[in-house]
Amino acid sequence: MDAIILQILNGLDKGSAYALIALGLTLIFGTLGVVNFAHGALFMIGAFCAVTLSKILNLSFETVDETKLDFLGNPAKIKTPYVESWFGPEVGATIIDWAVPLAILFSIPIMIAIGFIMERGLIKHFYKRPHADQILVTFGLAIVLQEIIKYFYGANPIPTGAPEVFKGSYDFGVLLGFDPNAIIYPYWRLVYFGFSALIIGGVFAFLQFTTFGMVVRAGMADRETVGLLGINIDKRFTIMFGIAAAVAGLAGVMYAPINSPNYHMGMDFLVLSFVVVVVGGMGSLPGAVLAGFLLGILESFASMNEVKSLIPGIDQIIIYLVAIIILLTRPRGLMGRKGVMED
Amino acid sequence: MSKSTLTRRGVLKSGAVAGAGLALPTIFTASSAAAYTNAPSGSTVTLGFNVPQTGPYADEGADELRAYELAVEHLNGGGDGGMMNTFSSKSLQGNGILGRKVEFVTGDTQTKSDAARASAKSMIEKDGAVMITGGSSSGVAIAVQGLCQEAGVIFMAGLTHSNDTTGKDKKANGFRHFFNGYMSGAALAPVLEKMYGKDRTAYHLTADYTWGWTQEESIAASTEALGWNTVNKVRTPLAATDFSSYIAPVLNSGADVLVLNHYGGNMVNSLTNAVQFGLREKVVNGKNFEIVVPLYSRLMARGAGANVKGIFGSTNWHWSLTDEGSKAFVKSFGTKYGFPPSQAAHTVYCQTLLYADACERAGSHNPCAVAEALEGFEFDGLGNGKTLYRAEDHQCFKDVLVVKGKENPTSEFDLLEIVEVTPAEQVTYAPDHPMFAGGQLGSCNPGA
Numbered sequence: 001m002d003a004i005i006l007q008i009l010n011g012l013d014k015g016s017a018y019a020l021i022a023l024g025l026t027l028i029f030g031t032l033g034v035v036n037f038a039h040g041a042l043f044m045i046g047a048f049c050a051v052t053l054s055k056i057l058n059l060s061f062e063t064v065d066e067t068k069l070d071f072l073g074n075p076a077k078i079k080t081p082y083v084e085s086w087f088g089p090e091v092g093a094t095i096i097d098w099a100v101p102l103a104i105l106f107s108i109p110i111m112i113a114i115g116f117i118m119e120r121g122l123i124k125h126f127y128k129r130p131h132a133d134q135i136l137v138t139f140g141l142a143i144v145l146q147e148i149i150k151y152f153y154g155a156n157p158i159p160t161g162a163p164e165v166f167k168g169s170y171d172f173g174v175l176l177g178f179d180p181n182a183i184i185y186p187y188w189r190l191v192y193f194g195f196s197a198l199i200i201g202g203v204f205a206f207l208q209f210t211t212f213g214m215v216v217r218a219g220m221a222d223r224e225t226v227g228l229l230g231i232n233i234d235k236r237f238t239i240m241f242g243i244a245a246a247v248a249g250l251a252g253v254m255y256a257p258i259n260s261p262n263y264h265m266g267m268d269f270l271v272l273s274f275v276v277v278v279v280g281g282m283g284s285l286p287g288a289v290l291a292g293f294l295l296g297i298l299e300s301f302a303s304m305n306e307v308k309s310l311i312p313g314i315d316q317i318i319i320y321l322v323a324i325i326i327l328l329t330r331p332r333g334l335m336g337r338k339g340v341m342e343d
Numbered sequence: 344m345s346k347s348t349l350t351r352r353g354v355l356k357s358g359a360v361a362g363a364g365l366a367l368p369t370i371f372t373a374s375s376a377a378a379y380t381n382a383p384s385g386s387t388v389t390l391g392f393n394v395p396q397t398g399p400y401a402d403e404g405a406d407e408l409r410a411y412e413l414a415v416e417h418l419n420g421g422g423d424g425g426m427m428n429t430f431s432s433k434s435l436q437g438n439g440i441l442g443r444k445v446e447f448v449t450g451d452t453q454t455k456s457d458a459a460r461a462s463a464k465s466m467i468e469k470d471g472a473v474m475i476t477g478g479s480s481s482g483v484a485i486a487v488q489g490l491c492q493e494a495g496v497i498f499m500a501g502l503t504h505s506n507d508t509t510g511k512d513k514k515a516n517g518f519r520h521f522f523n524g525y526m527s528g529a530a531l532a533p534v535l536e537k538m539y540g541k542d543r544t545a546y547h548l549t550a551d552y553t554w555g556w557t558q559e560e561s562i563a564a565s566t567e568a569l570g571w572n573t574v575n576k577v578r579t580p581l582a583a584t585d586f587s588s589y590i591a592p593v594l595n596s597g598a599d600v601l602v603l604n605h606y607g608g609n610m611v612n613s614l615t616n617a618v619q620f621g622l623r624e625k626v627v628n629g630k631n632f633e634i635v636v637p638l639y640s641r642l643m644a645r646g647a648g649a650n651v652k653g654i655f656g657s658t659n660w661h662w663s664l665t666d667e668g669s670k671a672f673v674k675s676f677g678t679k680y681g682f683p684p685s686q687a688a689h690t691v692y693c694q695t696l697l698y699a700d701a702c703e704r705a706g707s708h709n710p711c712a713v714a715e716a717l718e719g720f721e722f723d724g725l726g727n728g729k730t731l732y733r734a735e736d737h738q739c740f741k742d743v744l745v746v747k748g749k750e751n752p753t754s755e756f757d758l759l760e761i762v763e764v765t766p767a768e769q770v771t772y773a774p775d776h777p778m779f780a781g782g783q784l785g786s787c788n789p790g791a
Binding site for chain 2: 002003006007010011013068070071072076150154155156157159161168169181182183184185186188189258259260262264265268299300303304305308315316
């Protein structure tokens, strides 16, 4: 039982990342009708916003320490971060320690700006082109973006830690009446889950309870009519593209302490997130969230040794297996609109 | 007046023959003209450096390329000569190889077997490379080694740690300086016994490909010989990025040691996840839970950050060694590039010098002559103590380092500390050892 609870927690955590990326993907598809294969790259750029802020906060000046030697036997250069020099060692160290949460604020304007530039500079030229063209151009863009990141940051993963206060694990075992240490879960992963729920709730509330959101929803349902009413729906959809980019970026920022960011982390999530969107229903926001958590949990269960001993290799194919079953039995996805992908 | 015999059919026939001749790979035509593939005839000789320039191991590939360039510089008489000055063999004079200036071409393996074979093939056929070297993966090394055997050129392997490279997949034209999974197990086991005792229960997470399998087999065998119990061996997909669902079952498995048979990004993520799940703070069976990473790389350790602190593993070489060879190499490399070399850089630098030296001693670039010069060759001064290139399997036998993640690193390069230098005798095995069985070295192929 404790193993099952642990895998549910794992699934919710994985599902959080899938749901956040898929939410942005389906938002773009639902508003602009664009299949955006560069969305995984936005997640990756978000993670590198955290890396960049961490590097900025760690910018240092060097002093030569004659008492210590470097690897060549020369006097060692000691680096002291400017923030520690300006605010004192303790406050400076705390600021550096909190680089990832601070990167949330740092990344939002950057991600919205990248989203705007992507949409206005490239993707808008492909609105009336077939989906295959859109996939090709956005996939190409994703490769360009990840090569740019690799050029500046290298190919190796870059460790970007969570604040010290979130290191360690919470013991659910004691809380649920199991043995101590039977169900422990890292604090930061719990934070990630809570953060995802907050962002998902925020996006839904924005679309549901604001005039802007109402217009966007109306545009998603019938773009032409909304346009005929004199509303500049294209402008609003561009803003939604920026918001979708920010959601993917925030998912990436918060993911940085879970796995050290590297330039191809976006591609690792992209295919899975597309499967999530298809299973949830193209263009369906609740579908993307539901499918994200569902597939995250299924993937975690499939990784259990008991399951793998029954069906070897199931952990590697479970998501695709579910996608095939859904597409065969319900082509519009779990919560897709009737008619979408069914003709 | 002579009558022209030019006919449409004749032109077509001649064109077809000429076209076929031109299309025939130089790999075949060269061998008919000379005694071996790509025999150098001018004042230069070309070496092919096949390293990952793109993909997840691109940084390791970049470090290999730096070391190759340094080796070429030293062979051609430039720089301070590096380990040529400490190498026990004194055949290299700094005038290239056999008096020919060394030039090089590079290929990108992308850490994919098919791409690596294609780039090696291109360097052999189009660029006339007489030797191929490099790489950062066992799957790639085995694939390229096979190609070089067929093409009739020497392959000096780069970073490859699978037992199979010089085991069931060994080839007469292939040579490995790097250590292997068996050696890691043999070197680590006594240290693990000393640190953690004989009564331990291990859980293996293993990357699902040739290197992972052979390392898992090696480490399990050497720890079980100590009296450890192996409770589970779980294979993880090479493409896995989040290992949380593989780490979670470890918590309640009864294991008190987690062995991560992972490398590169896999290692960074699985170790990070294991530490996040609090495994290192856990007490199981009345003992502190421990994590072991049998194959360490400084470049990869950097990706895992503080998570490597106190974790044991093994490595082929480390820049903090104080023998004359290592010091000379670190000085050359550090002065040129501003930071210390990685173990990948060290092994490829050594391989280049060893190849060049073998050519000098053989008096030829002929792969069969070079192979003969390398087989059974004993040397010193290249950073790992006295070393033997064993004739039976073309594996180098030398000291192996057991290392530990440093608790208080002084720089971003100072991540590992050497715990023990395991002597070569302790990691030597019989050529017919079961873990290396199944393949034949065969005979060398000069491509003629």
